Amino acid sequence: MGESAAFEELYRAHSPRLFGLTCRMVGRSHAEDLLQEVFLTAHRKLDRYRGESSLGTWLFRLATNVCLDFLRSRGNRNAQVTGEFDETFAPEEITAGRTGRVLGVVDKIDLERALADLPPGCREVFVLHDVEGFEHGEIAGMLGVAEGTSKSQLHKARMRLRKSLS
Amino acid sequence: MTQCSQSSESLTDYVDGLVAPADRAALAGHLASCESCRGLVEDLTRLKDAARSLGPITPPAHVWENIQASLPSSRRQARSQWLGLAAALVLVTAGAYLFTRVTAPPATSSDTAHAGTGNVGAPATVETVEDELAKAAQHYEKAISQLEAVARQDNNALPADAAAKLQVSLAQVDKFIAESRAALVTEPQSEPARDSLFAALRKKVEILQQTVALMGAMQRGDRETTARVIDGKKS
Numbered sequence: 001m002g003e004s005a006a007f008e009e010l011y012r013a014h015s016p017r018l019f020g021l022t023c024r025m026v027g028r029s030h031a032e033d034l035l036q037e038v039f040l041t042a043h044r045k046l047d048r049y050r051g052e053s054s055l056g057t058w059l060f061r062l063a064t065n066v067c068l069d070f071l072r073s074r075g076n077r078n079a080q081v082t083g084e085f086d087e088t089f090a091p092e093e094i095t096a097g098r099t100g101r102v103l104g105v106v107d108k109i110d111l112e113r114a115l116a117d118l119p120p121g122c123r124e125v126f127v128l129h130d131v132e133g134f135e136h137g138e139i140a141g142m143l144g145v146a147e148g149t150s151k152s153q154l155h156k157a158r159m160r161l162r163k164s165l166s
Numbered sequence: 167m168t169q170c171s172q173s174s175e176s177l178t179d180y181v182d183g184l185v186a187p188a189d190r191a192a193l194a195g196h197l198a199s200c201e202s203c204r205g206l207v208e209d210l211t212r213l214k215d216a217a218r219s220l221g222p223i224t225p226p227a228h229v230w231e232n233i234q235a236s237l238p239s240s241r242r243q244a245r246s247q248w249l250g251l252a253a254a255l256v257l258v259t260a261g262a263y264l265f266t267r268v269t270a271p272p273a274t275s276s277d278t279a280h281a282g283t284g285n286v287g288a289p290a291t292v293e294t295v296e297d298e299l300a301k302a303a304q305h306y307e308k309a310i311s312q313l314e315a316v317a318r319q320d321n322n323a324l325p326a327d328a329a330a331k332l333q334v335s336l337a338q339v340d341k342f343i344a345e346s347r348a349a350l351v352t353e354p355q356s357e358p359a360r361d362s363l364f365a366a367l368r369k370k371v372e373i374l375q376q377t378v379a380l381m382g383a384m385q386r387g388d389r390e391t392t393a394r395v396i397d398g399k400k401s
């Protein structure tokens with residue numbers, strides 16, 4: 001197997017999962033560019049990969065960092081994580097919306113659409129926690145925020161999604 | 167419906183299993199009698215399950231074409247990258263295949279979206295175990311042949327003592343592989359012989375990976391890693 005074929009095999013095996021992550025983190029319009037950046041960076045850094053973690057995990061971390069760097073470059077991180085959501089959806093509204101069960105079967109396409117409409121801060125936390133399975137401690141480390149902020153943003157994201165999907 | 171004063175944050179924690187056992191019992195008692203909170207917990211659980219089921223998205227074909235067009239063509243750089251990639255592919259084609267597909271418990275649909283469990287195939291059944299083991303052996307052999315090709319190509323770059331040590335180790339492990347295969351020919355169902363074969367194959371992959379890692383470290387001028395690999399220590 002030549003090196004080009006080997007790298008293509010790597011791309012075929014891992015790009016769908018990484019494209020799912022980038023689409024949900026930064027939106028479809030930027031996801032293709034970021035996926036390219038992820039694989040070009042991986043190609044450049046492959047000689048540093050020593051097999052301590054699975055290759056999928058290594059690529060996933062790389063993709064997460066590329067997405068977060070992109071989001072950071074677009075504005076102040078703290079404003080994204082703690083400010084934007086609160087201004088548009090106050091906690092009182094969340095509490096007032098609690099009137100028993102309102103969701104039926106959640107359609108994946110509807111969920112993807114509602115997810116894309118979330119403010120960046122709580123969308124990042126929701127994707128990392130509920131879609132990708134990271135713990136709050138890990139997310140707090142990645143985003144550079146307190147663990148409590150991660151929990152609070154997740155809660156707000158879920159309540160907002162519940163309202164959108166009801 | 168009467169609005170309950172229970173905080174919705176505590177219900178999110180309840181859904182995530184983040185509530186202390188004592189509080190959890192109290193909350194469960196409250197949920198039994200409060201339709202409002204019970205409904206919210208059901209919605210949050212449903213939402214969380216739906217999020218976990220969101221799968222991979224196949225990128226458009228032109229993304230790969232763009233990547234391919236942007237890859238650097240420097241021979242030295244490409245060679246160094248290929249060493250890392252060869253080591254990486256061994257993990258994908260051999261180790262990951264065996265441990266996730268043959269020996270792991272059945273994966274749920276939600277597992278496939280989470281770190282470390284992506285790309286897991288369908289669970290092995292009793293009927294397919296024989297086939298899976300044969301395929302796993304083939305994957306090991308494929309990975310070994312790939313690594314052997316890389317190791318042969320740059321064999322002259324290894325220090326003489328490391329090259330000699332490598333030849334001795336490979337000869338030993340090849341002997342074990344041959345013996346295990348011979349035992350399996352005599353007794354195809356023998357679990358000890360099968361375990362012994364896979365242990366020997368894993369060992370050979372490990373030796374070849376160390377060789378490739380050593381060549382990569384030498385090429386980068388990484389003295390610390392070079393010394394560590396020669397000494398046989400894990401990073």
